[in-house]
Amino acid sequence: MTEKRPNILVLMADQQRLDTVGAYGLNDLIRTPHIDALAQRGVRFSQAFTPTAICSPARASFYTGLYPHHHGVTGNGLAIREGVRGFNHYLAEAGYQSGYAGKWHADEVRGPSDYGFIGRDFMGYAFPGAGLLPGLQFAPKPKTGNPYADYLAERGLGLPTVSHRYVGTNPGCSAQEMYALHEGPVESCIEYFVAEEAIRVMEQMAAQDEPFFLWANFWGPHTPCLVPEPYFSMYNPDDIPEHPSYCETFENKPRVQSIIERMWGLGDYGWRGFQEISARYFGHCTLIDDMVGRVVAALERLGQLDNTIIIYTADHGDCLGAHKLIEKGEFMYDEIYRIPLVVAHPDCQTPGAERDDLVYLHEVLPSMLTAAGLEAPTGLDGQSFLPAMLGQAWDNGRAEVFCIFNNHFTTANQRMVRTRTHQFTFNPSDIGELYDLVNDPYQLHNRYGDPAYDAVRLDLMERMEAHMTALGDPQLSWFQRMRHVY
Numbered sequence: 001m002t003e004k005r006p007n008i009l010v011l012m013a014d015q016q017r018l019d020t021v022g023a024y025g026l027n028d029l030i031r032t033p034h035i036d037a038l039a040q041r042g043v044r045f046s047q048a049f050t051p052t053a054i055c056s057p058a059r060a061s062f063y064t065g066l067y068p069h070h071h072g073v074t075g076n077g078l079a080i081r082e083g084v085r086g087f088n089h090y091l092a093e094a095g096y097q098s099g100y101a102g103k104w105h106a107d108e109v110r111g112p113s114d115y116g117f118i119g120r121d122f123m124g125y126a127f128p129g130a131g132l133l134p135g136l137q138f139a140p141k142p143k144t145g146n147p148y149a150d151y152l153a154e155r156g157l158g159l160p161t162v163s164h165r166y167v168g169t170n171p172g173c174s175a176q177e178m179y180a181l182h183e184g185p186v187e188s189c190i191e192y193f194v195a196e197e198a199i200r201v202m203e204q205m206a207a208q209d210e211p212f213f214l215w216a217n218f219w220g221p222h223t224p225c226l227v228p229e230p231y232f233s234m235y236n237p238d239d240i241p242e243h244p245s246y247c248e249t250f251e252n253k254p255r256v257q258s259i260i261e262r263m264w265g266l267g268d269y270g271w272r273g274f275q276e277i278s279a280r281y282f283g284h285c286t287l288i289d290d291m292v293g294r295v296v297a298a299l300e301r302l303g304q305l306d307n308t309i310i311i312y313t314a315d316h317g318d319c320l321g322a323h324k325l326i327e328k329g330e331f332m333y334d335e336i337y338r339i340p341l342v343v344a345h346p347d348c349q350t351p352g353a354e355r356d357d358l359v360y361l362h363e364v365l366p367s368m369l370t371a372a373g374l375e376a377p378t379g380l381d382g383q384s385f386l387p388a389m390l391g392q393a394w395d396n397g398r399a400e401v402f403c404i405f406n407n408h409f410t411t412a413n414q415r416m417v418r419t420r421t422h423q424f425t426f427n428p429s430d431i432g433e434l435y436d437l438v439n440d441p442y443q444l445h446n447r448y449g450d451p452a453y454d455a456v457r458l459d460l461m462e463r464m465e466a467h468m469t470a471l472g473d474p475q476l477s478w479f480q481r482m483r484h485v486y
Helices: 033-041 055-064 087-092 147-154 190-206 255-264 267-301 361-371 451-470 476-482
Strands: 007-014 043-045 097-102 162-166 179-182 212-221 225-228 308-314 341-344 353-355 400-407 411-419 422-426 433-436
Touching: 007 055, 007 267, 007 361, 033 267, 033 308, 033 341, 055 361, 087 097, 087 212, 087 361, 097 190, 147 190, 162 267, 179 267, 190 212, 190 267, 212 225, 212 267, 225 267, 267 308, 308 361, 400 451, 411 451, 422 451, 433 451, 451 476
Parallel strands: 007 212, 007 308, 043 353, 097 212, 179 225
Antiparallel strands: 043 341, 162 179, 308 341, 400 411, 411 422, 422 433
16 A cells, blocks of 8 residues: 555546557557556546547646536637636645646646646647648647757757648648658657656656656647657558448438538548558557656656556547548547546556446546545536546446537537437537447437437436536526427
8 A cells, every 4th residue: 555645647648549548459450558557557447538529628627627618618729717726726735746748738828837837838739840840731839939849959859850741632621731750760759758848847846755746748649640750650551440430421410520521631532541540640659658658667767656646548539530530529429538548546456457437537636636635625527436446346326428519610519418328419500419329339320310219319318408407507508498399
């Protein structure tokens, strides 16, 4: 048993699909030995969900333990509401230091240092290579300084060039690479920089007597997958089988899905295009895994491994060809809502186990407060699942999850209730969706309006209204007006 309050290390990927972590056994190709080793020391959660599948709202939810309409970041580019507290504010009450490394993108106005973190700020979407690396077209660069550029200069690594750009056929999206080759050494790539920053901040905090919380964020495998060799060529596109839902026709689906598919301009390439993209995405995942290994090795070198809870997760997933779509957006499919969540707690009683508890990304906050010896404050939108992390007998009594999506390319204001067997999605300006997850696990056939599913539909609508009422959801009034005629 640990003898003092544990350190907490959170390693978060951006837009990583559940089946690209080898420990889950869902992908015979992917290699993630370092994350798999964490799973062997702890537990992996197979039914963990993000409350919303979009970057800033999901990250702000993780940080605050709240749904987006409660913390204020309902879409990318917004700020956390004044007075809302986050991870480090609560942990400071137990004497914790808090550090940060990598992507922020949780608040457009205030950066990590404004919130009291030790670390360097990347404001805005802040892709570190944007406006810096020759050959890269992706434009959203850091708004205030670029510590990655400083890192390259300090290490004498120069400015690596970018080649082999892969984009869709729509001119409107041609500035965002699906992937590209980072021509420099591994030490000059963005994910290596994030690992170096995490280690630097961790060394600074480990030199003190107080326990620490470190939130380290990779930019990948979110597009553009900017990957150096050997990772760029690590996976053969020919080996990647067609996703079972790539046969999507968009028949009886909300029209916005086919619009988003056309927007990316990848349909002209067929599945072959997604094989090429997936191969680089897989390489990016293995690159991140190696950086996880470097951070964990540094933790061990500092003598802190046996007193640190290590969490590996992602803000949301990526369709990556599922339903002919890529990334996330106005579609509530498992590929973007179910997320990897691996927790290696030093006191885990069942190392290597898989848990199927229905849990949320934003419930990591109350869980870690409990682990730090604090009582989770009232007013959070979830509960601690620390007993499950410890491998103890535990049941949160949850029969479904409630997820939301407000806006990204369009204003969708979607709501979803998902049990273990069925899912209902409310699309306020389009048709509803109802999926039989037992007989149709890839959510191809919309059963909304099928009389055979009327009882299921009514049950899920009741559950949705209960969640919306309990959470003070601003969409509740519209749902109540529409539900009997929807």
